[in-house]
Structures are given as structure tokens and as C-alpha cells.
Amino acid sequence: MSTKENELRVGMVGYAFMGAAHSQAWRTVNRVYDLPARARMALICGRDSAKVAEAADRLGWQEHTTDWRELVNRPDIDVVDICTPGDSHAEIALAALAAGKHVLCEKPLANTVAEAREMAAAAATARAGGARSMCGFNYRRVPAVALMRQLVADGRLGEIRHVRATYLQDWIVDPQFPLVWRLRKEVSGSGALGDIGAHIIDLTQYVTGQLISGVSAVTETFVKERPLPAESSGLAAQADGAGAATGPVTVDDAAIFVARLDGGALATYEATRFATGRKNALRVEINGSLGSVAFDLERLNELEFLDATRPAAEQGFNRILVTEAEHPYLSAWWPPGHIIGYEHSFTHQMRDFIEAVATGVDPSPSFDEALQVQLVLDAVTRSAELGSSWAEVEPSLAPVAA
Ligand SMILES: NC(=O)c1ccc[n+]([C@@H]2O[C@H](COP(=O)([O-])OP(=O)(O)OC[C@H]3O[C@@H](n4cnc5c(N)ncnc54)[C@H](O)[C@@H]3O)[C@@H](O)[C@H]2O)c1
Secondary structure, three states, rough: OOOOEEEEEEEEEEOOHHHHHHHHHHHHHHHHOOOOOOOEEEEOOOOOOHHHHHHHHHHHEEEEEEHHHHHHOOOOOOOOEOOOOOOHHHHHHHHHHHHHOOOEEEEEOOOHHHHHHHHHHHHHHHHOOOOOEEEEEEHHOOOOHHHHHHHHHHHOOOOOEEEEEEEEEOOOOOOOOOOOOOHHHHHHHOOHHHHHHHHHHHHHHHHHOOOOEEEEEEEEEEOOOEOOEEEOOOOOOOOOOOOOOOOOOOOOOOEEEEEEEEOOEEEEEEEEEOOOOOOOOOEEEEOOOOOOEEEHHHHHEEEEEEEEEOHHHHHHOOOEEEOOOOOOOOOOOOOOOOOOOOOOHHHHHHHHHHHHHHOOOOOOOOOHHHHHHHHHHHHHHHHHOOOOOOOOOOOEEEOOOO
């Protein structure tokens, strides 16, 4: 930790969508939660000096740089927060871990299994020296999702039989939408699969406590060629206009797969950017021998719960308003019924990360857990390439920490 007692000096790389979401969380977390350490927003990094200077000012960072290597090697930085596309996760995380920094890395952990394995191994080595690492699967930190996990862990659903997960978006339905980085495999690793499919893989494994053991998948790229963007950017990019040069889309637009979980459940997953009208629709339903739960991100303060142990005449899905102080993460927020939103999941993520780092325990999801998600992504890709043949998820073989 910092030379200044109980302070964690954060350096963040990337300042666009996730950079803004993480900044908001770093700004807020110590103002809401009473934690054993305070985060200081010390240094932000981006490639364009004018833009990163503006971002530092707008988002509340003390200093800025255009060189992530300077950031990871500065002795006055304790935490490296990686908010860049997947093609730079491994390089930045490996350098940061080698420099003894704690690392928070956005999902998916990497673009390939090989990179993810290397990162998990480096995290294990760094852990022995006291450096902690975590991957940013923030939807775990939605209180209703954490409550789902508690209900499953407490046995309220009995034996889990079905998991039904969908994550639907529609931002590239228009074939004129430009070829942004998310549509280029060399930058993003995969398409809807790794971008949003990874979230529902992690979320359902987290909630059920079961791991996906094998899959049968189909993937599709509906629009195979797109105009090159005026400026390579994220979700809101503009094409150069009519007659613009085009380039090939090298990732999946949609990925659908069935899976077996190692605790005996059967599961279905759908991740697509072509669900016209669905903007960011993450839904999960879990059916067990004693009950069911259903979660919809568009109503993230609610959880539907059916308790099948109640008399048949009284059964039905109950809507739990997840805003009580007894609910996960909520005691520090507002009075019951005063709802929270998307960005709070990031504040909760920083809360758990700071607490783990300051108390010397491993935060979750660890790089090992994120490697396992990467192995599921890999199994889905292999199955789809082999005409939907069954693909086992490889064991992670992650090294055990010293
Ligand atoms: N947890 C979530 O819900 C969630 C949501 C969206 C994105 N993500 C993940 O966050 C990461 C970033 O996605 P985004 O939507 O913020 O992308 P974005 O395009 O909005 O921002 C990427 C940022 O990284 C910077 N950047 C790119 N390469 C860089 C490099 N080599 N050095 C320094 N800066 C670099 C860009 O300038 C930009 O500031 C991805 O891994 C993505 O999968 C997670």
C-alpha cells in the first residue's frame, strides 16, 4: 500500500466508456462506504495528450500521461486499473504485476486463452508478493444478483436444474454502422461472445456455484463488411459517410449455446448485438427443485423469487424490491425503496476490491476465475467452428499460489 498510510493510489489506463464508469466509482466509493483504505485518483493514461488532459480534468484525476509503461512503473502508484480493449490487457497487466502493483482488469480478461493463462500465472506469482488482482465482471455486484447467489447458496432453490441466460443488444443492426474496434478480432478477441456473453457466463457460474463443463454452440456474423470508422472508437462511432471504404467484420455478431454445468444443471445462453429493440437486455432465470429466481437488468432493483415449498394455493413469483439494508451492498446507500442504478455495480466492485487489497485477501473474480470464463469462450468458439459438436471446457490448470 501507499507510503501514506491507508491510501491506495490508483493509475487508470483508458478513459472512454469503462474509464468513465470506473472513475465515477473511484470518486464515490469512499464517500459511501467506510473502508480500511482510501482510493486516490492519482494518474490517468490515454494515447492522445490533449484528450487525456481533458479526461483527467473532467473525471477527476490528479495527473495524466500518454505512456502506460510510465504509469505501471511509477513507485507512487499502488493500483493499475485497466480499461482498454482486450488487445492490451495482457501486456499492461503483466507489466503491472511484475512491478508489484495490484491490478483491476476489465473483462474479458484477455483475447486468447494463452494470454489469460499467462496473466493467471503472473497473478499467482505476484500474489505471493502481496499484489492482488481482479477482473471486472461488475454485474456480480448488482445487489439483486448477489441476492440470487445467496438464495442459491442457502439452498432456497434446492437442486439447480435449469439456467437460462440472455444478453441482448442491437447497436449494430444497421449495416452502415462502422467497423469499430469491437468488430475487429485482433483488437477485441471475439464479438458478442466475449463482450456480453462473457458477462452471463460469469454471472450464472457465480450465482449457481457451478462451472460450465461443456457446450454446443452456433455463432453468426450477419453483416460481414462495414464502412471504416471516421475515428476508431467505441459504441457511438460515426462512419466516414457514403462511399466510405469498408473492411471485414472478423468477429461473431451473435453466439448461442447450450451447456452442461458441473453440478448437473442444463443451461442455455444467447449473446447477440442483433436483437432489434433490445439495448442492453441481460436476463437470467434459474429453476431449482425448490424454487426459481429471475433477474432482468432493466429492473435491476428487483428480483423475482418463487418459493415452491409454500402451499400450492399461495405460490407465485414474488417481486422482491432489493433495496433493504439487509440486502447485499445496500446498507450504505439510501432508505428502502430509494432505488440505485447501473453505475452502482462499479462502486460495489471498487468497494470489494479496496477491502480485499487493504485486508490482504484475494478479491473475486480472480484472474484464475476469469481464465476459466476464457476457457468457456474458447469452447464455444471451437464448438461453433466444428458445426456445433460438443466441446468440453478445458481445465484451467491454473498454478496454485505459493
Ligand atoms: N464491465 C462492463 O460492463 C463493460 C462494459 C463495456 C466495456 N467493458 C470492457 O472494458 C474494456 C474497454 O471497453 P470500453 O467500452 O471502455 O472501450 P472504449 O472504446 O470506450 O474505451 C477504450 C479506451 O482505451 C483507450 N486505449 C485503447 N488502446 C490503448 C492503449 N494501447 N493504451 C492506452 N489507452 C488505450 C482508448 O483511447 C479509450 O480511452 C474492454 O475490455 C471491454 O470489454 C466492460
